[in-house]
Amino acid sequence: MTAAVTAPIAYSALGQRAQPPTIARLMALMLENPKLLSIAAGFTDTRSLPESAVQAAAAALAARPSEPDHLQYGTNQGRPKLRALLADRLLALESVDASAYAAPIRANFFITNGSQQALYLAMQVLCDPGDIVLVDRPSYFVYLEMLVGLGVQARSLPVDAAGRIDGPALRGLLGDLRDRGELARLKAVYFVSYFSNPSARSFDEAEKIVIAEALTGAGAIVPVVEDAAYRELYYTTPHAARSVLSLPAWAAFPKLYLSTLTKPFATGLKVGYGTCSDAGLVAKMLHVKGHHDFGTANYNQALLEEVIAHGGLDAQLAVVRPVYFSKMRALHDALIAAGLPALGWRWAVPGGGLYLWLEAPVALDTGLDSAFCRACVEAGVLYVPGELCFGDDAPKNFVRLSFGVLGEVDLAEAGRRFASVAKRFA
Numbered sequence: 194m195t196a197a198v199t200a201p202i203a204y205s206a207l208g209q210r211a212q213p214p215t216i217a218r219l220m221a222l223m224l225e226n227p228k229l230l231s232i233a234a235g236f237t238d239t240r241s242l243p244e245s246a247v248q249a250a251a252a253a254l255a256a257r258p259s260e261p262d263h264l265q266y267g268t269n270q271g272r273p274k275l276r277a278l279l280a281d282r283l284l285a286l287e288s289v290d291a292s293a294y295a296a297p298i299r300a301n302f303f304i305t306n307g308s309q310q311a312l313y314l315a316m317q318v319l320c321d322p323g324d325i326v327l328v329d330r331p332s333y334f335v336y337l338e339m340l341v342g343l344g345v346q347a348r349s350l351p352v353d354a355a356g357r358i359d360g361p362a363l364r365g366l367l368g369d370l371r372d373r374g375e376l377a378r379l380k381a382v383y384f385v386s387y388f389s390n391p392s393a394r395s396f397d398e399a400e401k402i403v404i405a406e407a408l409t410g411a412g413a414i415v416p417v418v419e420d421a422a423y424r425e426l427y428y429t430t431p432h433a434a435r436s437v438l439s440l441p442a443w444a445a446f447p448k449l450y451l452s453t454l455t456k457p458f459a460t461g462l463k464v465g466y467g468t469c470s471d472a473g474l475v476a477k478m479l480h481v482k483g484h485h486d487f488g489t490a491n492y493n494q495a496l497l498e499e500v501i502a503h504g505g506l507d508a509q510l511a512v513v514r515p516v517y518f519s520k521m522r523a524l525h526d527a528l529i530a531a532g533l534p535a536l537g538w539r540w541a542v543p544g545g546g547l548y549l550w551l552e553a554p555v556a557l558d559t560g561l562d563s564a565f566c567r568a569c570v571e572a573g574v575l576y577v578p579g580e581l582c583f584g585d586d587a588p589k590n591f592v593r594l595s596f597g598v599l600g601e602v603d604l605a606e607a608g609r610r611f612a613s614v615a616k617r618f619a
């Protein structure tokens with residue numbers, strides 16, 4: 194960008210808070226170092242992107258005898274058929290008798306420009322600067338940066354040593370908020386509950402129930418935002434836990450469930466979706482969506498309608514699940530073979546998703562400005578510092594490695610480079 198030559202601009206509070214996203218900084222590092230192997234950004238596997246399924250869907254749309262409505266503006270809420278297809282899929286995933294809650298799920302279904310947009314819409318309509326949102330620990334760092342941009346404070350849902358939600362500590366946190374007169378500023382709770390970004394962990398039903406009961410006990414019946422971006426991206430076995438939509442403990446809460454077709458199908462189409470138990474909350478979000486763009490790209494939605502109606506999403510998932518499993522193994526095995534565990538590094542082997550979440554020895558600083566991070570860049574490997582993934586009280590000794598985009602040979606090499614730096618810092 195070129196330097197300003199005109200008078201200084203008086204930015205809004207939002208404009209003043211806006212900072213370059215960390216992902217942009219990581220990508221700039223990449224461009225400056227062409228030999229760098231990036232296991233930082235959460236990109237998907239380029240080679241298995243569904244080129245032929247998209248081509249077939251495009252041909253089917255072009256061959257339709259009617260006027261090409263798919264090249265016209267669509268509706269703000271999204272194409273009705275796509276919404277119905279996705280609502281059917283979601284209800285099938287919930288694996289219980291859906292009759293009690295199916296009607297609002299269908300009626301309040303909406304399509305967004307990636308699930309990222311839905312997260313932004315939700316936060317815009319729920320939160321003012323100074324408000325508080327409870328977030329999982331660790332959490333999705335792009336969402337956390339968005340909260341900073343909106344002037345909203347994130348507070349971590351307390352977890353135990355195994356990373357599970359800690360009920361007594363959560364009750365304590367809510368009690369502290371009440372004692373300090375801050376409970377009225379708590380506006381939402383957010384978590385990534387299936388094969389999470391960054392931890393690859395999934396919440397079990399008991400953990401979700403613990404959160405609902407603690408909030409209920411504190412009288413804080415605030416909207417819950419469940420981010421299920423990776424729910425269908427398991428390797429061999431789905432994670433069986435129901436979402437908040439159908440768990441009785443959450444019955445009294447406004448529930449917003451968000452997911453996406455970017456990770457499981459095609460990132461470049463940038464189509465996300467969501468549904469909500471509360472018609473009023475969706476209406477507000479759609480009002481703001483109307484201000485943003487008054488509708489997600491109609492053509493991309495029409496393509497996806499074709500794809501899903503003809504089994505193309507399931508076919509693509511059948512392709513990518515083993516691909517990501519093998520990629521995860523390639524990186525994991527390289528780290529094991531290079532002796533990382535003997536240096537005190539720990540991680541769980543994921544059952545789905547795109548990430549390894551590594552815990553380094555507690556004294557090792559892996560932050561964005563650390564000597565370790567610089568040494569990794571010099572050694573030709575780029576990762577996401579774990580410190581970015583905490584709403585508060587961020588430890589320095591975590592690392593997120595993404596195995597979505599590189600091939601297995603490069604992943605193994607990236608793992609070796611990473612481990613060689615870890616050895617130097619041991």
Ligand SMILES: Cc1ncc(COP(=O)(O)O)c(C=O)c1O
Nearest residue numbers: 307308309333390422453455465
């Ligand atoms: C947990 C989580 N939620 C939401 C998103 C946004 O995805 P998209 O906007 O591509 O649907 C991502 C992307 O990485 C993610 O990891």
